[in-house]
Amino acid sequence: MSNLDDVAKLKVEFIERLGNADSLDSVNDLQIKYLGRKGILTAILKGLKDLPSEERKVIGAAANRVRIELEQIIKQAQEKFAYPEEISLFDPTLPGTSQKRGVIHIVNQVIEDICSIFQRMGFKIATGPNIETDYYNFGALNFPPDHPARDLQDTFFVEGDRLLRTHTTPVQSRYLEKNQPPIKIITPGICFRHEAISTRSHIAFHQVDGFLVDENVSMADLKGALVAFCKAFFGEDTKLKFRTHYFPFTEPSAEIDISCYLCSGKGCQVCKYSGWLEILGCGMIHPNVLEMAGIDSEKYTGYAFGMGVERPAMLKYKINDIRLFFNNDARFLRQFE
Numbered sequence: 026m027s028n029l030d031d032v033a034k035l036k037v038e039f040i041e042r043l044g045n046a047d048s049l050d051s052v053n054d055l056q057i058k059y060l061g062r063k064g065i066l067t068a069i070l071k072g073l074k075d076l077p078s079e080e081r082k083v084i085g086a087a088a089n090r091v092r093i094e095l096e097q098i099i100k101q102a103q104e105k106f107a108y109p110e111e112i113s114l115f116d117p118t119l120p121g122t123s124q125k126r127g128v129i130h131i132v133n134q135v136i137e138d139i140c141s142i143f144q145r146m147g148f149k150i151a152t153g154p155n156i157e158t159d160y161y162n163f164g165a166l167n168f169p170p171d172h173p174a175r176d177l178q179d180t181f182f183v184e185g186d187r188l189l190r191t192h193t194t195p196v197q198s199r200y201l202e203k204n205q206p207p208i209k210i211i212t213p214g215i216c217f218r219h220e221a222i223s224t225r226s227h228i229a230f231h232q233v234d235g236f237l238v239d240e241n242v243s244m245a246d247l248k249g250a251l252v253a254f255c256k257a258f259f260g261e262d263t264k265l266k267f268r269t270h271y272f273p274f275t276e277p278s279a280e281i282d283i284s285c286y287l288c289s290g291k292g293c294q295v296c297k298y299s300g301w302l303e304i305l306g307c308g309m310i311h312p313n314v315l316e317m318a319g320i321d322s323e324k325y326t327g328y329a330f331g332m333g334v335e336r337p338a339m340l341k342y343k344i345n346d347i348r349l350f351f352n353n354d355a356r357f358l359r360q361f362e
């Protein structure tokens with residue numbers, strides 16, 4: 026006849042067998058074997074009526090407790106086998122979820138393109154501060170005190186004579202002050218202007234300036250370098266047009282237009298049907314600029330140029346709104362992987 030020991034043993038035996046069960050079917054078999062109508066535990070419970078009343082009470086209570094326990098762990102085992110996807114989480118043969126990698130911002134890619142073309146011509150990179158003084162942004166570049174570019178309308182003044190640089194040209198003065206020719210530098214960086222934000226202009230944008238100072242540098246050297254750059258960046262068939270212009274820091278000064286490479290100069294919406302696109306300013310460095318930086322302008326001459334980055338990027342990648350560069354919309358930025 027059953028006694029307390031039998032009930033305890035039965036529980037141990039059951040738990041061990043359940044631990045070895047490897048499918049829902051084997052768990053169900055165990056359930057029938059122990060707890061079914063003709064199950065082992067059921068038989069013990071049925072046999073209680075034949076026991077003396079003292080024993081019946083004690084063994085009956087123990088057997089009932091074990092029945093409740095077994096029912097619980099059986100239920101857990103059944104659930105484990107009934108939801109195989111939980112197990113599949115650990116399936117090492119499934120393909121992994123791909124992790125998206127970041128991309129280099131399109132503006133930085135274009136800056137790298139521009140710089141690498143000049144680096145191949147022997148230019149080295151120099152940079153300067155984004156917050157400039159009035160002197161380096163204007164004075165050292167030969168801007169007269171009453172030049173309109175110094176107006177609050179165009180420049181963000183920070184404090185005292187400090188301002189957010191309106192171009193990357195101040196790096197030229199800083200560099201010339203500290204170095205003697207021969208000098209061959211390009212200066213990529215961000216600039217700021219107090220403009221109304223629109224599809225075509227933004228308060229923050231990027232420029233790359235370049236300058237070369239040595240003995241006997243002429244406008245022909247400038248032309249050679251810029252023709253080579255434009256063909257490398259915009260395409261071998263690109264034509265250039267030098268238009269005279271005015272900048273306080275160069276004399277003579279010019280602006281360069283390239284033949285519109287969307288319509289090859291035939292005329293389209295982008296070039297406003299002129300066939301030409303204005304892309305950079307340039308000239309021979311003004312002797313005053315060299316002298317203010319401590320370079321002998323009798324002995325040395327130099328050329329300089331400066332271009333925006335966003336505009337050529339918009340042309341090259343057919344982007345119609347400059348604001349897209351700065352909105353940080355990943356859907357836009359990811360296109361340039």
Ligand code: DAH
Pocket residue numbers: 191192193194234235272275305306307308328329330331332
């Ligand atoms: N700094 C000028 C601008 O922001 C661009 C420029 C023109 C830079 C002529 C130069 C240069 O170095 O020689 O419009």
